[in-house]
Amino acid sequence: MNRHPDPDGPHGPSGMEWSPGRHSALLTGDYLFSQLIPYIGNKRKLLGLIAQAIAATGEAPPRTDFIDLFAGTGVVSRLAKRLGFRVLCNDWEPYSEQINRCHIVQSRAPVFHGGRSYEQVMAELNALPPLEGWITRHLCPDDDVHYDTARDRMFYMRKNGMRIDAIRAQIARWEHDGLLDAEQKACLLAPLLYSASYNSNTSGLFKGFHHGWGGRTGTALYRIAADLALRPAAFIDNGHENRVLRMDAHALADTLAGEVGEAAIAYIDPPYNQHPYGANYHVLNTIALWDSPPLAPKITGRDKAAICQDWRTERRSPYNHRRQALAAYRHLLSVLDTRWIATSYSTDGFIALRDMLQANCERGAVQVFTRPYKRYRVSRQRYSTRPMTLEFVVLTNTRRPPQRTADELWHEITTLETSLNDAS
Template sequence: MNSEPSVYHKRRHAARTTDEYLFHQLVPYLGNKRRLLHLILEALEITGTLNSKKKNPPIFADFFAGSGVVSRLARQNGYRVIANDWEPYSHALNHAILACVDAPAFKELGGYQKAIDYLNRLPEVKGWVTHNLCPRNDDVYDPTRDRLFFKRRNGMRIDAIRQQIATWQAQGAINDVEMSALLAPLLYSASFVSNTSGVFKSFHQGWGGRTQTALERIESLLWLTPSRFCEIGDRKRPAAEMWCVDSQHLANQMSGFEVDVAYLDPPYNQHAYSSNYHVLNALTLWDQVDLPSPDTKGYKSGIDRAWRKERPSPYNSSKHAKDAYEKLLSTINARYILTSYSTDGNIEPKDLLMANLERGKVTLLTQDVPRYRVSKQRQSERARVLEFIVITDTHAKSGPPLRQLLGQLYHFAELGGVDTSGNSTQLALW
């Protein structure tokens, strides 16, 4: 097992260039824990499950997997991983990367690299992406009547590649894991060349935004490179079990057996991931929904209204987040429950800590991090926010009381000059 601290270095671990499994082709993601992996490792050390000497590897259940970086960390350190996220794009990003010890075989296509090479050589096709997410003309466009998510050439490349993957699936030439191994590089590459700051709730009004600092990235040619896999585990069985369900449903399904570690990283604020990453969901599902024109009220970004209505998360609501978390926490059957949260979240730290104290002994780890902001050029009056991990030992009942835990939390915040008002904006993720 590799228990060395996994400290993220922006240059060395750039998702597009690094060969390291932990950081390779990580999509830009709100709430991404890549900068807090060392803190999560410290939490795992406290549980005593890291570097376990037991015959069977400890089970790590990630209920809100997102980009998959924490599940990758667990895989890299020898845990048997159960990874779940409600969003289809997350399942596509993580299925093969977490479940496979080696690259999938792709027997029908001559191997993984040959499949990737074939997709990269496809002629461009005008399809759903080109018609719905690209302007009619890259040089002469109207942001009120055109969507500017991709340059037309990249839109046509995405159309060609995604349609070929769908064709292979329909022909039975690829299985579900192999499909994920193709979709993951496509979703990452589409994110990389997108005319956004990392989320798809909106696009820049011109190519590269007001400062055009991202123009080189946006104008680069979409190109797939194979995913990396973690060579730790038993080659005779999947290294991870994948789910794509509501977190409460997963907790209900798993209530009959105790996992070693349950990791919770629920959404913090009102911004729904299904909206922020709707383009990735569209590419994953490939249902090619008929979208109204961009000048239709409520459809400028192309977010399907039916999707928004059918998939609200209680964690995006300050009214419902606390109740949803308490219900989930009370249902989970785990020796240790780790919760990542922020002083910016919809759930008050006091309420979150009280809920965990109901389950067992609580230990806190804290770190201040840069506040999310819309762009690197826009400064915030409150530049830092406090991230913390709640470690709950459900087999122990005696521990620090609520007052002491809150004192620890806010004392650290005051030392770091951290704002705890709960106001935040969005980070430029690239």
């Protein structure tokens, strides 16, 4: 078992370590962290650990494919792109596709119709007059000062809802008129999706919103009340044609044979618990798809959160169900025909640690990389007998027989977690 090293040591380059002071998603120019949306399970704090696991493969990036099957924000795909791998980035959520098409596929700022620069088009969108559209009518109050919390949805201040509507409608018009290709569109949508997260009257999830602006304590009013504005995305060129897909991870795994090199690294970061991403980030999907889902403009009962239910039929994940998660994971391992399989998970997840280790030991030689993590608490006052959990990466070489048993690995990890909690 490998513990997370010193970030300034040889296996933990400080350039891959997230720092809240240096890497504000709003302001940083660092490609890895720029405009990362707030996200449950975001791996920005664990990139050093993931980089350590990748380095342990010994594979040379220019000749190796990196497949990110549950990409989410795409931060691990960004890491792989920066390291020089040819990246195949996948997630079945529409907002994720647009964000990653911008940051993973695109290598430089696009040029638009008429030779306009990226910055010029951003300025055009920011200068549009406000527009009362679907977002304003359904997700904003009628008045930002005199609102009715019993009837008004308050995901955004009205002024920012009208900014989102104006910008998204203009992007749709350009697309309809044939003035945007898929990558140009994504390079405009990704900053809009980030701004729609940053300026929202939420704590990051869209399953609800604060009671009043920022809640009773006025939390984060500096961003909620700020004027929404687009900022250009950050790009890097790693010399490869990187790809982004939007499909079920299991369906993708079935198609990989012959598509990637023999030494490929498949990275798996499945959901840990019962909360579906399609519900958590439904507003971002609405902006990405611009599909105006049917919804009463005001709260009428159980529609306060305005969650579109399409994820139930189109993107229901077995990993959100305790009784289905292990079988789904075992199936995914069985169909992935890559030399390396790396899985990020937590000792808090639905799949028991021993079961995950056993499934990987059945595929090959296993190494485990661990890092302690403070358990998420809804309330600071809520006491936990286990304040620390372990985030870990299981790295499996499917071309070598197992060197250690799952029980041996499990005992080491659980002993470490127990000692961490005893010391807390």
